Amino acid sequence: MADLTPLTAIGEFALINRLQAGITNRQPGTVLGIGDDAAIIAPTPGTELVMTTDLLVEGIHFDLAFCPLRHLGYKAVAVNVSDIAAMNALPTQLVVALSAGPRFTVEAIEELYAGMRLACEAYNVDLVGGDTTASRGGLTLAVTVLGEVPAGQAVRRSGGKPTDLLCVSGDLGAAFLGLQVLEREKQAFLADPDTQPELENYEYVVQRQLRAEARLDIVHELRELGVHPTSMIDISDGLASEVLHLCAASGTGARVFTEFLPMANPTLEVAAEFNLDPITCALNGGEDYELLFTVPVTDHEKLKNHPDITIIGHLTTADDGANLVTKSGQAVPLQAQGWTSF
Amino acid sequence: MADLTPLTAIGEFALINRLQAGITNRQPGTVLGIGDDAAIIAPTPGTELVMTTDLLVEGIHFDLAFCPLRHLGYKAVAVNVSDIAAMNALPTQLVVALSAGPRFTVEAIEELYAGMRLACEAYNVDLVGGDTTASRGGLTLAVTVLGEVPAGQAVRRSGGKPTDLLCVSGDLGAAFLGLQVLEREKQAFLADPDTQPELENYEYVVQRQLRAEARLDIVHELRELGVHPTSMIDISDGLASEVLHLCAASGTGARVFTEFLPMANPTLEVAAEFNLDPITCALNGGEDYELLFTVPVTDHEKLKNHPDITIIGHLTTADDGANLVTKSGQAVPLQAQGWTSF
Numbered sequence A, B: 001m002a003d004l005t006p007l008t009a010i011g012e013f014a015l016i017n018r019l020q021a022g023i024t025n026r027q028p029g030t031v032l033g034i035g036d037d038a039a040i041i042a043p044t045p046g047t048e049l050v051m052t053t054d055l056l057v058e059g060i061h062f063d064l065a066f067c068p069l070r071h072l073g074y075k076a077v078a079v080n081v082s083d084i085a086a087m088n089a090l091p092t093q094l095v096v097a098l099s100a101g102p103r104f105t106v107e108a109i110e111e112l113y114a115g116m117r118l119a120c121e122a123y124n125v126d127l128v129g130g131d132t133t134a135s136r137g138g139l140t141l142a143v144t145v146l147g148e149v150p151a152g153q154a155v156r157r158s159g160g161k162p163t164d165l166l167c168v169s170g171d172l173g174a175a176f177l178g179l180q181v182l183e184r185e186k187q188a189f190l191a192d193p194d195t196q197p198e199l200e201n202y203e204y205v206v207q208r209q210l211r212a213e214a215r216l217d218i219v220h221e222l223r224e225l226g227v228h229p230t231s232m233i234d235i236s237d238g239l240a241s242e243v244l245h246l247c248a249a250s251g252t253g254a255r256v257f258t259e260f261l262p263m264a265n266p267t268l269e270v271a272a273e274f275n276l277d278p279i280t281c282a283l284n285g286g287e288d289y290e291l292l293f294t295v296p297v298t299d300h301e302k303l304k305n306h307p308d309i310t311i312i313g314h315l316t317t318a319d320d321g322a323n324l325v326t327k328s329g330q331a332v333p334l335q336a337q338g339w340t341s342f
Helices: A011-020 A071-087 A106-124 A174-191 A200-210 A216-225 A239-250 A265-273 A278-284 A296-305 B010-020 B069-085 B105-124 B174-191 B200-210 B216-225 B239-250 B266-275 B277-285 B296-301
Strands: A030-032 A037-042 A047-057 A090-100 A126-134 A140-150 A163-171 A230-234 A250-255 A290-295 A307-315 A321-325 A331-332 B030-032 B039-041 B047-057 B091-102 B127-136 B140-150 B165-169 B229-235 B251-257 B291-295 B308-317 B323-326 B332-333
Touching: A011 A106, A030 A126, A037 A071, A037 A090, A037 A126, A047 A071, A047 B091, A047 B127, A047 B140, A047 B296, A071 A090, A071 A106, A071 A140, A071 A216, A071 A230, A090 A106, A090 A216, A090 B047, A106 A126, A126 B127, A140 B091, A140 B140, A163 A296, A174 A200, A174 A278, A200 A265, A200 B091, A200 B165, A216 A290, A230 A239, A239 A250, A239 A278, A239 A290, A239 A321, A265 A278, A290 A296, A290 A331, A296 A307, A331 B332, B010 B105, B010 B127, B030 B127, B039 B091, B039 B127, B069 B091, B069 B105, B069 B140, B069 B216, B069 B229, B091 B105, B091 B216, B174 B200, B174 B266, B174 B277, B200 B266, B216 B291, B229 B239, B239 B251, B239 B277, B239 B291, B239 B323, B266 B277, B291 B296, B296 B308
Parallel strands: A090 A126, A126 B047, A250 A321, B091 B127, B251 B323
Antiparallel strands: A030 A037, A037 B047, A047 A140, A047 B039, A090 A140, A163 A290, A163 A307, A230 A290, A250 A307, A321 A331, B030 B039, B047 B140, B091 B140, B165 B291, B165 B308, B229 B291, B251 B308, B323 B332
C-alpha cells in the first residue's frame, strides 16, 4: 500500500498546488482559471448565462462504504451539469468548495479531484476555482456550475401549455434499485466481513447509481432535431415529484401513462427480486438525472420513434390535476414522495 | 420565547419557499432568480465575469457560541464579495449552498438568510439560487459570487512591477484581536455561566471580527481617482501571507515598512492588553478583508493623502526578496504565518 499523506501534513496552499496540477482549460471563454482571488471569464457575445449550485454531504447524499471517491467526484460535477442541461444550456466553467475531516488524506482528495477532472473532460467544462478547507466531520462538496445558452433560448419549468407532449430521456428507476443492491451488500459485509460483494448481475443498476451522467447529449440532440422544449426539468427526486414541479410552474395539469414509462430490463428484474413495484421505483426512486420536458404536439413526428426519448403523456389544464393513468384507463392523482434530506 | 420549528418538520421545498420570500432582485442582468434548475443571467455587453467560491465550516471558521447567525450570513457574503473586489470587479449575483445538522431550526436558517439578504443589499448583489440540505454535523455554508468588470480591466495578482507602490486600504490587525476578546469572554462564560460578557471597550475590534466588510468602496474610489492597480489581492490570511502571494505571482520582491502599517487606536490598546505585538497582529492576524494593491509610482500624488488608503512600501526585483523594514532600517524577510484550516 502506498504511503498516505494526512491533510495536516502539507497545508492548504500546497494541497491546492497538487490539486490544480492536473487541470487544463478547454473553454475559449476561460480567461483565467485557478490561482487568483477569482477566475476571469469572457462570456460569448449573444449568450445568456445559467448558474446552479448543488451540495453533496457525507452520510446524507453518499456513503463512502460503497461509493468510491473518484465516482463521487464525477457525480458531484454530473448532477450540477444535469441542472444546466435542464435549462437547455451547455456548461462552461465550475468552481468547487470542499471540506474534509481529519480522516481524509491528500491522496483521497486527489482521487476525488481525478473524478471531477474526468467529468470536466466528459462535459467539456473548465474547473476554474475553489476553496478547500478542513471540517470537524465528514466530506462536504459544493459545486457551482456556469453555463451558456443563446440569448432567449433558456428553457424554464414554467413554459408548458395544455396539450404539450410530456417526454423523458433514457429510462427510470435504475439508480434507486442500484442503491438497494449496494445497501444490501453493505449489510452483508457488516454482518460478515469475509463476504465478497455480489454485483455481477447488477451492473446496470449499480452503474446508474454510482456513475450518474448528465444528459447533455439530449440537449444537443434536440437542437439538431429542431425541437425547442416549452419547459424542462431534470429528474433528481423521482419522476412524480418533477412532473408536479413542472405542472405547478407552468400552471397546468398532466396525464402520465404508466404503460409508457421507460424502464430497462435489468431494472425490472432487480425490482422483481426486491419485491418492489417497478412503477413506484420509476415514479419515486430518484437520482435518474434524466430530462423531463414538454414539446408542442406538432413535434410528435420528430420524437415518436426516437430511441432515447419517450413520450409518456401530455399536459392538461390545471383543473384536471396531475394524474397517473393506469393501463386499465384509471386516473390516480400523482403524489410526490420525492426525496428530502431532512 | 417564540415557537421554533425543527427543519425536519417542514421539508426542503417548504423551507426554500420560506427562505426565498424575502428576496428581491436589483441587478438588471438577473433574468431569472431562485426557483428553477438554474438562474438565468444576461451579462452586460463589454464586460468580463469574475467568479469565486468560499466555504465557511462550523468549528473551523466560526463558533456559534459568539457569532450570531445573522452576522455569519452577512460575513459569508462579504468574504466572497471581497474576492470580487480584489479583481477590481463589482458583484452581480450569488448562489448559496448550505447544510445544517438536526440541532438547527427553520428560524435559525431564516436568521442566517436575513444576514445574507442584508449583505446582498449592502453590496447590490442578487441571491439567485442555492441548495439547502441536512447534515450529520454542524453548519456549512458555501457561497459562490459572480461579478462584472469592463473587459480587460480585471486586476490579477500577477501584474506588479518593481518600484510599484504597495498600498493597503483601511487598517489591519483588528479582526484578529476581536477574536481574542471573544474567545476570552467565551472561556469566562464557560467557567461561570453567570458572567456577563464585557465587550464595551472592545467595540471596534469585535465589530471588525463579527462584521467583516468587503471594500467595494475602494474599487469605486480608485476608479474615480483614475487609479488602475497593477496587481491586487484581498487580505484574508494576514498581510505577510498576501504580500508573499502577490510577489510570487508578480515575480517581484517587496519592501514593507513597519512604521507605515495602518493600525487603529483601539487595535493598539487591545494588543497591549493582551501582551501581543501589534505589528505581528497586523502581519499575521488575518480576516481583515482589506485590499492590498500596487500602483505605478506615478500615482503617488493621487494616493499619498488619501484618508483610507496607506502606502506601506513598494515592490522590488525578485532577488531582493520580500522584506519587512523596521523603523531602524533593518530588513527582515517576511514570513507567512497565514492561517490554515488543516
